Amino acid sequence: MGWHDDTDNAGSVEHNPFEQGPAEGVICIPWQQLSQDALDGIIEEFVSREGTDYGDYDYSFDDKKDQIRAQIRSGKVQVVFDPVGETCQLVLSDQLPSGL
Numbered sequence: 242m243g244w245h246d247d248t249d250n251a252g253s254v255e256h257n258p259f260e261q262g263p264a265e266g267v268i269c270i271p272w273q274q275l276s277q278d279a280l281d282g283i284i285e286e287f288v289s290r291e292g293t294d295y296g297d298y299d300y301s302f303d304d305k306k307d308q309i310r311a312q313i314r315s316g317k318v319q320v321v322f323d324p325v326g327e328t329c330q331l332v333l334s335d336q337l338p339s340g341l
Contacts, residue, residue, distance in 0.1 A: 266323070269337070280310075280313075281306070283320060283331065284306050284313075289302075318332065318333060
């Protein structure tokens with residue numbers, strides 16, 4: 242599914258929703274502006290996807306969530322919202338199109 246973060250970080254974000262070009266109106270949402278429940282829901286949906294790459298290690302669901310949450314808090318991963326598709330995605334900050 243698209244690109245892969247080549248770092249050795251477990252639980253890395255791997256799907257780039259901008260492969261086909263950014264959808265019109267897509268915006269970055271500062272994670273601090275989301276409720277804890279909303280952020281948890283986005284993280285849980287991401288972690289539960291098939292194909293999320295954690296390397297050769299087995300991590301618990303909660304460990305995976307914690308790893309993704311840490312990447313969001315560090316700024317390595319951004320939350321983006323597509324108002325057309327009414328979906329949120331997690332995207333590596335360095336993979337965001339300019340202007341977002």
